[in-house]
Amino acid sequence: MGNLVIIGAQWGDEGKGKIVDILAQNADIVVRYQGGSNAGHTVINDRGTFVFHLIPSGILYRGTLCAIGNGVVVDPGSLIEEMDHLQGQGVKFGKNFVMSQRAHVILPYHKAIDRASEQSKGSRKIGTTGRGIGPSYADKMARIGILMGDLLNPSLFRKKLEENLVEMNWFLERLYKVETFQVDKVFDQYMSYADRLKSYIVDTTTLLNRAIGKNKTVLFEGAQGTHLDVDFGTYPYVTSSSSAAGGACTGTGVGPTMIDAVMGIAKVYTTRVGSGPFPTELTDEVGQGLQERGKEFGSTTGRARRCGWFDAVVVRHATQVNGLSSLAVTKLDVLDGCKELKLCTGYRHGSTIHKDMPADLDVLTGCEPIYQRMKGWTASTTGATSYKKLPAEAKRYLARIEELAQCRIDMISTGSKRAETIMLRNPLDCSRRRSRLTGH
Numbered sequence: 278m279g280n281l282v283i284i285g286a287q288w289g290d291e292g293k294g295k296i297v298d299i300l301a302q303n304a305d306i307v308v309r310y311q312g313g314s315n316a317g318h319t320v321i322n323d324r325g326t327f328v329f330h331l332i333p334s335g336i337l338y339r340g341t342l343c344a345i346g347n348g349v350v351v352d353p354g355s356l357i358e359e360m361d362h363l364q365g366q367g368v369k370f371g372k373n374f375v376m377s378q379r380a381h382v383i384l385p386y387h388k389a390i391d392r393a394s395e396q397s398k399g400s401r402k403i404g405t406t407g408r409g410i411g412p413s414y415a416d417k418m419a420r421i422g423i424l425m426g427d428l429l430n431p432s433l434f435r436k437k438l439e440e441n442l443v444e445m446n447w448f449l450e451r452l453y454k455v456e457t458f459q460v461d462k463v464f465d466q467y468m469s470y471a472d473r474l475k476s477y478i479v480d481t482t483t484l485l486n487r488a489i490g491k492n493k494t495v496l497f498e499g500a501q502g503t504h505l506d507v508d509f510g511t512y513p514y515v516t517s518s519s520s521a522a523g524g525a526c527t528g529t530g531v532g533p534t535m536i537d538a539v540m541g542i543a544k545v546y547t548t549r550v551g552s553g554p555f556p557t558e559l560t561d562e563v564g565q566g567l568q569e570r571g572k573e574f575g576s577t578t579g580r581a582r583r584c585g586w587f588d589a590v591v592v593r594h595a596t597q598v599n600g601l602s603s604l605a606v607t608k609l610d611v612l613d614g615c616k617e618l619k620l621c622t623g624y625r626h627g628s629t630i631h632k633d634m635p636a637d638l639d640v641l642t643g644c645e646p647i648y649q650r651m652k653g654w655t656a657s658t659t660g661a662t663s664y665k666k667l668p669a670e671a672k673r674y675l676a677r678i679e680e681l682a683q684c685r686i687d688m689i690s691t692g693s694k695r696a697e698t699i700m701l702r703n704p705l706d707c708s709r710r711r712s713r714l715t716g717h
């Protein structure tokens with residue numbers, strides 16, 4: 278078994294949680310490498326429905342180690358809340374859970390600035406989750422961030438907090454005209470979080486690399502999606518982290534030569550939450566139908582997701598920037614009963630045809646999708662586990678997705694439960710012999 282990165286190929290919410298959950302049974306370690314509690318990964322199994330925000334989706338397996346990498350921004354309060362909730366559902370936390378001492382901390386002022394900044398933007402707002410993600414990553418890049426490891430060093434933490442609050446309170450009071458924060462209160466609150474979390478804060482980079490050295494299998498669990506990536510997404514309507522495959526290296530300290538394959542997860546249609554361009558968006562009853570049948574409401578914020586036809590330009594772009602080795606397509610059953618389906622093969626902007634994703638937001642916003650129409654199917658695919666038994670039209674639709682996305686499909690999800698899956702090939706079957714010794 279090899280080391281595999283799981284990436285959202287669209288704008289997030291592609292169903293990564295379910296795919297990671299299935300693959301985690303054969304993995305030794307599952308590691309999150311970016312994002313924070315803005316993510317919402319849902320896993321449904323015979324023990325119930327589990328929603329993860331920060332904790333890797335592998336936590337349901339006893340023998341799997343779950344790690345939060347250095348590239349993640351951790352809100353300790355919401356992490357503890359999530360752990361408590363999961364413990365109430367019977368999940369155990371002990372030696373099976375670790376987080377990086379280098380992961381950055383989300384502080385209350387990050388959340389306050391996130392919300393106030395969004396409000397001040399009016400119609401230009403990003404539509405963030407309000408979880409303080411952007412401001413926390415901004416501090417990381419400005420070299421004033423606070424690390425999880427700093428929480429274990431109270432005097433260092435207090436010094437950094439005092440310095441940061443001078444600046445942050447100035448913004449909150451003068452620019453945004455909202456409440457400010459007191460050093461003592463925040464310090465005491467975060468010291469109590471540290472007390473609860475200290476046994477989990479370790480050097481995850483050494484741990485991961487040692488495990489890989491012993492041929493352990495690592496799954497890198499991406500959050501959000503390629504088109505929310507701060508470099509490759511529809512900037513500035515993106516999240517503030519590297520959700521594309523490159524983030525798996527910088528967000529864990531595992532080098533690219535240690536990664537064997539990258540799997541992209543894509544719905545057989547497209548959704549997006551928050552603001553920003555979405556060429557194949559359907560604002561009519563067809564889009565509403567997808568939203569209802571696909572239960573397209575966010576698991577973190579409860580917001581309704583915008584829905585549209587499958588956009589091959591988007592997924593082809595994901596194939597390119599992530600170096601995808603295969604795809605898992607999800608929610609095939611949601612298209613059951615659609616008489617006609619449309620696939621976007623390219624964009625028209627004035628007299629120009631775009632086969633690749635335009636970087637210019639004005640161009641992308643002005644693009645008209647070019648559609649290929651395909652016949653839908655009436656038979657149910659819900660819960661299908663055999664590719665052979667799928668309706669011929671569904672097979673043709675999937676084959677066309679492979680062709681347009683320039684990437685083979687390894688897995689097809691036909692329902693929310695673990696078993697409702699067609700496995701064409703096991704993407705973890707990708708191990709490459711790896712040795713730093715020359716053998717001379």
Ligand code: IMP
Nearest residue numbers: 289315316317404405406515516550551
């Ligand atoms: P932020 O990550 O909260 O800063 O939000 C930035 C953008 O990313 C907004 O459009 C959010 O709706 C979107 N976003 C963040 N996390 C997710 C996710 O897990 N799924 C889908 N969209 C997300």
